[in-house]
Amino acid sequence: MSAEDAIETIIGRFGKYQIWIFFLITFGRFPTEYQLTNVVFIMPSVEYVCMDENAYNLTNHCPCANPQYDQSTIVSSVTSTWNLICEREQLASLTQSMLQVGILFGSMFYGQLSDRYGRKVACLLALTSEIVFVALSSASSELWMFIVARFFIGTAVGGTILCCYIIIIELSGKSFRPYLAGLIEISYALGYFTLPMFAYYLRDWRHLQLATSVPWAFVTIYYYLIPESPRWLITMGQKERAVQILTHIAKKNKRPTNNITTLVDRAVMESQTSSDKQHANYTDLFKTPKIRAYTLIIACVWMCCSHTFFGINQYIGRLQGNIYLNVIISSVSLMPGLVLVVLASLYLRRKTAVITSFVVAGVSLLVFIFIPADMRILELTFALIGQLGAHTAFVQAYLYSSEIFPTVVRNSAMGFASVFARVGGFIAPFVVNIGIQWVSIVIFTVLAFFAAFLCYFLPETKDIVLLNTIDQTEKSKELKTIS
Structure with missing residues (x-):
């Protein structure tokens, strides 16, 4: 197979048109990001005074049938609305984890x-359905209704994360990845x-859900703004549509259009020479051996990664201090990471970069165990x-x-891996709620190091052209497993 990326040759690595699509998808994804991080505000660990007889107004006393919640920070939460304390605390963990269960099913679906009917339809369905389900969750009158709504929110979140990412990747040239x-x-x-800014002014969880969903109803018009992936169309043998879309994008990016048909013909021919099914x-x-090995390893890596990330995320929400300030500081601390991953992707091998990140997570968690509780800033x-x-x-x-x-x-593989990521995310709240902090942290640490170990058995992919078929992957020298 040629090392030339036909899509990059035609429309450029990342021109004005791709920037426009990237802006639309980035802005349209905000409700997804809010749902991934809002658990610290809609289902926080709450303080209360037990007003039962013989409870003597003790704080956080169990059992307690008549709690009076501290409303100085959050006026109304899912926790306080349905009294998810004491013997009902496991219901809080279940409710938190239900989002991950939904993401699991959504990623598969x-x-x-996306692989069968196209990137565009899957992306738009996920974006629009999420708005509906988040809004419906705010109207829940019973806990079971909220749990069901949270599951369906998760399905849309899983679809949004997966499909938005893939459509951007496939519209870009290999040199821009x-x-x-x-x-x-x-x-x-x-x-x-x-999110903490919304939460600070809207201290009722129902209002917060509405404010972080309904204003994004404009994503319905994305049907007329976002194109189908030309790479997917080529793989499906839909040459005419691919040429039409690529010509449109090339014109927007002020690139020549005279050789588009020839390049697409060549790409379609390469796809059709393999024995792969179109669907x-x-x-x-x-x-097949390579795809099977990659699938199993990537699935385990994603599970460990998700478990560690969401576990740490919940710990930050429980640390001493102002919850709104803690979350803002946490979000700001992620900003350098965006630069670091770009630099790592440019100058390091993929495998080296991923393993290094896991090791950093594992080592910092080990140190965290030995920090005295009164050293809050260091913690x-x-x-x-x-x-x-x-x-x-x-x-x-x-x-x-x-x-x-x-x-x-590609989307099926990412969806399958995401299933395992959600298993990790589902377990995380239960690990956090074990009650013995060092035990929880050790579990997160071990899984971070295990993920780093598994990455050793994956192939190196830096600077490769995205392959289209299974046959190409199995025969590719660039994707030979490094052992």
Whole structure:
């Protein structure tokens, strides 16, 4: 296969048109970022005075049928609305984890939908359905209704994370992918930064849910603004549509259009010379040796990464001090990570960069265990370093995974890996709530180091052209597993 990236040759590495699409998707993803980080505000660990007889107005006394909650910070939360304290505390963990369960199913559903029916339809369905489900969650009158709504929010979140990322990657040239490793996370960083501002002024969880969803109803018009992925169209043999879209983008980027048909013909021919089916599915991830090995390793890496990241994220919300300030500081601490992942993607091998991030997370968590409880600033510092390591590992894992798998199964593979990531995210609240801090931290640490170890068995993908078919991946020398 030629080392030339036909898409980059036609429309450029990342021109004005790609910048426009990137802006639309970044802004449209804000509700997703809010749902990923709002647990510290809508389901916080609350203080209360027990007003039961013989409870003597004790603070945080259990059991307690008549708690009087501290409303100085958060007036109304899911925790206080349905009394998720004492023997009902496990329901709080379940409610938190239900988002991850939804993301699990959403990743599988949208991954298959995207590979079969196109990146555009899957991306738009995920963005719009999320607005609806978040708004509905705010109207829940019973806890079970909120849990169900949270599950469906999770399905949309899973689809948004997956499909928005892939459509941006596939609209970009190979030489620009290192920059996307950081740029694609701008929406998360900005969402994380602005959420405590919403929460500070809207201290009722229902109002917070509405404010972080309904204003984004404009994403419905994205149907007319976002194109289908030309790479996907080429893989599906839809040459005419691919040429039409690429010509439109080339004109917007002021690039020549005279040789587009020839380049697309060549790319279609390369795809059709393989024995791959046009419509692949999850079973195709396990039929050939390389793809099977990559699938299993990446799935385990994502599980460990998600477990560590979301666990640290919840710990930061529980640290002493002003919760709004802590979260803002946490979000600001992630900003350097966006620059670091770009530099790592440009100058380091993919494998080296990901392993380094996991090691940073693991070491900082080990140090965190031995910090005295009264040293709050130092405690927060190492928690933030651990979060930064886990976050940069997660960001780079997305780029790394998208480069390893071919177009025909790329979304399915990412969706499958995301399933395991959600398993890790689902378990995280229960690990945090074990009650013995050092035990919880050790679990997060061990999994971070285990993920670093697994990455050793993955191939190097820096500067490769995105492959389209399974056959190309199996035969590719660039994707030979390094052992």
